[in-house]
Amino acid sequence: MDEHDADSEREAQIKGPSAGGDDPALDPYEINFLPEFRSGRGPRAPFVNGSGVVIGDHMYESPQSPLSSWTEDTDPAVMAGSEWVHPFKDVGFLTSENRDYFERGIAPESGIFTHADKDAAYEAGNDGASGNKP
Known part of the structure; x- marks a missing residue:
């Protein structure tokens, strides 16, 4: 060997x-x-999500993906949720x-993935600082 x-x-x-x-x-x-x-x-086969991106084919670059047109103004929430994760192939x-x-x-x-003194949850419309709605 x-x-x-x-x-x-x-x-x-x-x-x-x-x-x-x-x-x-x-x-x-x-x-x-x-x-x-x-x-x-959910499905075992690849599927097309609501943004027109195929999920589960291991092709992470596609013209429809927000990753292909990401800017500093892109809200990361556009790629959050189960429609972006394959239920078997991730x-x-x-x-x-x-x-x-x-x-x-x-x-x-x-408790290994928690912050005892911080609320890391994202909610659209928050002011981003205090976690309170404006």
């Missing part, structure tokens, strides 16, 4: 199983969802927290 092969093997051991585990039928961005997380998720499923939850049923630790 040469040095490159040894490095690749060590990296694979650190990262754990690849996306999709041992199931070659799964997309590279899919994980092996537990049965309780498979039903009612790079976010590959995180260890999501894999633990969706493949193994291990709930995430409470």
Whole structure:
């Protein structure tokens, strides 16, 4: 085994199983969802969202995408919501927290993604400073 092969093997051991585990039928961005997380998720195939962008085809650049015409005046909320995330094929499923939850049923630790003293929620129409409506 040469040095490159040894490095690749060590990296694979650190990262754990690849996306999709041992199931070659799964997309590279899919994980092996537990049965309780498979039903009612939405389409497995790519779909076109309300902005005319194909979601789930791994082609992240398209003329219809706000990313293709982003300016400093673009409100990031235009790309928020479930219509921008594929229910089965999303790079976010590959995180260890999501894999633990969706493949193994291990709930995430409470409070690890919260700010006790800040309201990070976005609401259109807020003044942006206090979180209170103007």
